[in-house]
Amino acid sequence: MATTRPYNFSAGPAAMPEAVLQRAAEEMLDWHGSGMGVMEMSHRGKEFGVIAAQAEADFRTLLAVPANFHILFIQGGGLGENAIVPLNLSRGTTADFVVTGSWSVKSHKEAQRYCTANIVASNTANGHTRLPEPSTWRMSSDTSYVHLCTNETINGVEFQELPDLAALGCEAPLVIDFSSHVASRSVDWSRVGLAFGGAQKNLGPAGLTIVVVRDDLLDRALKICPSAFNYKTVADNQSMYNTPPTWGIYVAGLTFQWLMHQTEGDLSGVAAMEQRNAAKARLLYDFIDNSAFYDNKVDGSCRSRMNIPFFLRDESRNEVFLTGAREAGLLQLKGHKSVGGMRASIYNAMPLAGVQALVGYMREFERKHA
Amino acid sequence: MATTRPYNFSAGPAAMPEAVLQRAAEEMLDWHGSGMGVMEMSHRGKEFGVIAAQAEADFRTLLAVPANFHILFIQGGGLGENAIVPLNLSRGTTADFVVTGSWSVKSHKEAQRYCTANIVASNTANGHTRLPEPSTWRMSSDTSYVHLCTNETINGVEFQELPDLAALGCEAPLVIDFSSHVASRSVDWSRVGLAFGGAQKNLGPAGLTIVVVRDDLLDRALKICPSAFNYKTVADNQSMYNTPPTWGIYVAGLTFQWLMHQTEGDLSGVAAMEQRNAAKARLLYDFIDNSAFYDNKVDGSCRSRMNIPFFLRDESRNEVFLTGAREAGLLQLKGHKSVGGMRASIYNAMPLAGVQALVGYMREFERKHA
Structure with a gap:
């Protein structure tokens, strides 16, 4: 079950731990x-x-x-x-x-x-x-x-x-x-x-x-x-x-x-989540920052680890991006209507593997469409 | 599963249909x-x-x-x-x-x-x-x-x-x-x-x-x-x-x-529930009214079909009654603290069989203790 469930990037109500x-x-x-x-x-x-x-x-x-x-x-x-x-x-x-x-x-x-x-x-x-x-x-x-x-x-x-x-x-x-x-x-x-x-x-x-x-x-x-x-x-x-x-x-x-049962190295609980969340966010922001295809407009000093809005520089491809994402098992990536573009919400329940899958999809989409 | 679940008379949150x-x-x-x-x-x-x-x-x-x-x-x-x-x-x-x-x-x-x-x-x-x-x-x-x-x-x-x-x-x-x-x-x-x-x-x-x-x-x-x-x-x-x-x-x-799928004769939906609820309530009220051991103080013109408070005329037996009820799979019968005694809440999700089981227990308890 765990390996076949899609990754759900909803801003809320949002993905919950499968064990829960x-x-x-x-x-x-x-x-x-x-x-x-x-x-x-x-x-x-x-x-x-x-x-x-x-x-x-x-x-x-x-x-x-x-x-x-x-x-x-x-x-x-x-x-x-x-x-x-x-x-x-x-x-x-x-x-x-x-x-x-x-x-x-x-x-x-x-x-x-x-x-x-x-x-x-x-x-x-x-x-x-x-x-x-x-x-x-x-x-x-x-x-x-x-x-x-x-x-x-x-x-x-x-x-x-x-x-x-x-x-x-x-x-x-x-x-x-x-x-x-x-x-x-x-x-x-x-x-x-x-x-x-x-x-x-x-x-x-x-x-x-x-x-x-x-x-x-x-x-x-x-x-x-x-x-x-x-x-x-x-x-x-x-x-x-x-x-x-x-x-x-x-x-x-x-x-x-x-x-309470989550761990990262010697850390557990919220301290472990904090380290994991920082790593998840870094992975996605670094990818976006190193791409000429995607863009995040938030200043580096105050970027959210939980909610990452991003844009395709060519917004005419938005629908194709979202359709392909759904087919790849990456759900609810559409940005809020007041901001537009995309948004990946990567709360505690989103594993690193989910962010890796998103970055993999984004890289492949860029390769095909750049 | 259906036959082994206890009957839950909680006033709310309350029993729900097992199918739900x-x-x-x-x-x-x-x-x-x-x-x-x-x-x-x-x-x-x-x-x-x-x-x-x-x-x-x-x-x-x-x-x-x-x-x-x-x-x-x-x-x-x-x-x-x-x-x-x-x-x-x-x-x-x-x-x-x-x-x-x-x-x-x-x-x-x-x-x-x-x-x-x-x-x-x-x-x-x-x-x-x-x-x-x-x-x-x-x-x-x-x-x-x-x-x-x-x-x-x-x-x-x-x-x-x-x-x-x-x-x-x-x-x-x-x-x-x-x-x-x-x-x-x-x-x-x-x-x-x-x-x-x-x-x-x-x-x-x-x-x-x-x-x-x-x-x-x-x-x-x-x-x-x-x-x-x-x-x-x-x-x-x-x-x-x-x-x-x-x-x-x-x-x-x-x-x-x-x-919507509940039926009683030609009736369905709320009309069916109304008939079923009236029958459930009648069974319990009739039993209480015909007993010198139990009592309900509400006037016959306005008795609730959903919430039926009742009393043992000898209230020193309340705890024994409740303990026996739990053992018989009849849960949450204790009355509200402001009224005392017992209360049977028999909402839509309570089948007639649950009220029959309660009446059966009450009859047997009376036989033993009267």
């Missing part, structure tokens, strides 16, 4: 002798309690989440969080946004429903191909938080290091949307107040959102914040106040177990 | 030769487009949803909808609530964040065991909608007929929370403005919410309504504005197909 899918299929009718499938379990029963607690503990271990952060499993998605974060953190005052691509544009726009949302830095002028240097950001003196999308899925730009807001003279908490690179690399939690991510890129199925929130930020929600999305209510009830997306938590938990 | 689980397991790694599992598909791709369109069409057929109603697949759950409905419909003015049990109490409380939420009828005084007669409801002259929970999962009361608000002199739309009996019986859409339900009782896994909303109610959301939950935005984008819970839509779609 196989386990989920095997346990579908009976989880661990309980007589129930996971979808059939009460979220308040002891069986699902075990599944949820293990998933939370494993996520905490994988990403070294400190004890003063809560891990919440909720519904709503990244787009939902664009409202839920200001409902919980803005106090109706001011929030600062660093605009680096399509997702942070959306986050800024949505926050305007709940507070004064300022743009303190933007790379719109260069078409979201470089990241604004943190030393140039001019945070508002009264901002309730600073929002950053640390990997822009559509534009393919990624922060290689989190900004140190305190060193920049800003005491407000940093909020990161890490939807599309969560668990692909480590997180410096000393610089973060809150992190959120939809699961459907690197962790599991669509419909599960993970929020990691520091203790002191729990209790400042606006009165108009829905109970189901009030971080304190969710935390006080171990994510069981509203029925959580139980299947998503289960599949994410299987993915966490898979991640 | 088997299909989901079989297609886990490769949906219809696409080379992708359903969880791995872009929600905007053609494969998932087929799945979502079929699910919507089948739900429309099953419940005879008229063309002037939109069917939305979103996140948030029933508890999320307690906020999302007033955010979309209340215009910040007044909304009327009929309180009939735990769920409508919660809905009324949450709506107070967004509007003046009036209680126009309540059965709190009789412990949620009878339903207030619609002719006694005194709707507010300026109400934006009237909210009703048509089946109270915890208390086991169900409206056997929807109220005709217009005949009562109220022009406002009726909003029904049909989470725990959707697709168990037909719906008279001529009396409904909006219906919502979490999927995790009768339709699929937790994390999918289905909203059925009449055309003219789409465009009155408050500015503070999150985009992800704005019905008009969701409808305009065929439920793809925010990434929808794709797995939940797929599994619900399999369930819809299963429902």
